[in-house]
Amino acid sequence: MIAEILATGDEIRSGALIDSNSAYIAERLEEIGIPVTRHSCVGDDFETLVSILKEISTRVDICVATGGLGPTADDLSSEAAASAAGETLVVDAKALSDIETFFRLRKREMAASNRKQAMLPRTAETMYNPIGTAPGFSLKIGTCLFFFLPGVPHEMKRMLSHAVLPRISKMPGALKEHCLVRNISTFGLTESATGEKVAELVNDFPDVKIGLRAKFPEIHVKLYLNGQDLPTMQTRLALATEWIFKRLGRHVLSLKGASMQTVVGDLLRERAATLAVAESCTGGRIANWLTDVPGSSDYFLFSGVSYSNLAKTKILGVAPDLLKKYGAVHEETAKAMSEGARLVSGATYAISTTGIAGPTGGSDDKPVGTVCIGLATPEKSEGKRFYFPFGQRSMNKSIFGIAALNMLRKELLGR
Numbered sequence: 001m002i003a004e005i006l007a008t009g010d011e012i013r014s015g016a017l018i019d020s021n022s023a024y025i026a027e028r029l030e031e032i033g034i035p036v037t038r039h040s041c042v043g044d045d046f047e048t049l050v051s052i053l054k055e056i057s058t059r060v061d062i063c064v065a066t067g068g069l070g071p072t073a074d075d076l077s078s079e080a081a082a083s084a085a086g087e088t089l090v091v092d093a094k095a096l097s098d099i100e101t102f103f104r105l106r107k108r109e110m111a112a113s114n115r116k117q118a119m120l121p122r123t124a125e126t127m128y129n130p131i132g133t134a135p136g137f138s139l140k141i142g143t144c145l146f147f148f149l150p151g152v153p154h155e156m157k158r159m160l161s162h163a164v165l166p167r168i169s170k171m172p173g174a175l176k177e178h179c180l181v182r183n184i185s186t187f188g189l190t191e192s193a194t195g196e197k198v199a200e201l202v203n204d205f206p207d208v209k210i211g212l213r214a215k216f217p218e219i220h221v222k223l224y225l226n227g228q229d230l231p232t233m234q235t236r237l238a239l240a241t242e243w244i245f246k247r248l249g250r251h252v253l254s255l256k257g258a259s260m261q262t263v264v265g266d267l268l269r270e271r272a273a274t275l276a277v278a279e280s281c282t283g284g285r286i287a288n289w290l291t292d293v294p295g296s297s298d299y300f301l302f303s304g305v306s307y308s309n310l311a312k313t314k315i316l317g318v319a320p321d322l323l324k325k326y327g328a329v330h331e332e333t334a335k336a337m338s339e340g341a342r343l344v345s346g347a348t349y350a351i352s353t354t355g356i357a358g359p360t361g362g363s364d365d366k367p368v369g370t371v372c373i374g375l376a377t378p379e380k381s382e383g384k385r386f387y388f389p390f391g392q393r394s395m396n397k398s399i400f401g402i403a404a405l406n407m408l409r410k411e412l413l414g415r
Helices: 022-032 046-057 075-084 093-105 114-118 153-169 190-199 229-251 260-269 284-293 309-314 319-327 331-345 393-412
Strands: 003-008 038-040 062-066 090-092 120-121 125-127 137-139 144-149 178-186 209-215 218-227 250-255 275-279 300-305 350-357 369-378 381-387
Touching: 003 022, 003 046, 003 120, 022 038, 022 062, 022 153, 022 309, 038 046, 038 090, 046 062, 046 075, 046 137, 062 381, 075 090, 075 144, 090 144, 093 114, 093 125, 114 120, 125 153, 125 369, 137 153, 144 153, 178 229, 190 209, 190 218, 190 229, 209 275, 209 350, 218 229, 229 250, 250 260, 260 284, 260 393, 275 284, 275 393, 284 300, 284 393, 300 331, 309 319, 309 331, 319 331, 331 350, 331 381, 350 393, 381 393
Parallel strands: 003 038, 003 062, 062 144, 275 300, 275 350
Antiparallel strands: 090 120, 125 137, 137 144, 178 218, 178 250, 209 218, 350 369, 369 381
16 A cells, blocks of 8 residues: 655745645654655646646555645635546535534634535545644545645644544555654764664664654654564564664664753753753744743743843843953853853753854854853853854754753763
8 A cells, every 4th residue: 555645735836835744744654654655746726736636546545635625715625626536516514513613612703715615525524623624534536545634734733643544544455564663863963974873773673674864953863663573573673772872872862752952851850950041142042942842841940042242241240351351252151151040040050052153253263153052050160162064044053052952961961
């Protein structure tokens, strides 16, 4: 059994929006043993949609399509699906009831245009959408079973996991084996260097498939194992994971794919410790990452974006003479910033960043990509200088922030 993925919408076709849906769907299908042979993307054109649906129906057993289920005139997926299947559109009573309930529960008036979302191909099976107005549906076109999902990512993900994947898993011809996946998050090596270190896994574990995913600035190593003997598979995957850990060592963040901010948060919580952050060049990025983690209020106390020298002195207490002597981008300045953040907040630990994200502002001794990171603990404080030669400002800000969290991670782990 093989599958394709179809993304629709002019905003996706033109590049105005990044198509993250297709990557997510492909990964989830592969996890249940359904190979994805092709990704397609078309705009909001009726004839083009009908044509691509007919093409796909002759090639694969399953297609997951996203987008085009909204209430506006350019949302054409239902109409195109009906045409490709040789059917008429009818009002689906269940879908209409779900949409009406959605608005009623939120005490909002339903617009007349939303009724369009309940117009589905005659033989379509509705898929409930409790978090949006667009019902999904499944429909057989030729010999291919299509699943039409909303384009809104969080709506798509819920429908995929609750309605689509369980149904595919029960289909005749679906993989009857177990499929185990292990995601190992790492930091500190390039994708190519990581690949070289783990390339020989196939020699010891030919049954384990390995893949690398760059999630800048982290690199994720994914292990896949299919089979019927679950206990043996679990043992094999554990051994393969141990093999990877030995090869990558201190660069491994988590054997469960957790992000740097999640790992640091867990370490702080385990130690009943708290954290404050003083940011200059990262502009609040570290604080944003930390607070994206549910429960971060257990350990995260304070963030100060001290972008100017005046803020560094007035808020963090950095001595004006120190700034005059060393400048804003220096190990001593970073050290003083972390000390100030810890003092102001009363946190157990504090980290700071001050650097040159670019693309301008660098010099011979402090080129673009230079960052100084401070760390203050109950026992000591220190500042370190790093250089990351990335040309893009956004990339530099991200790796500066991750490097600061990594410096704290090593401290929490006892180096």
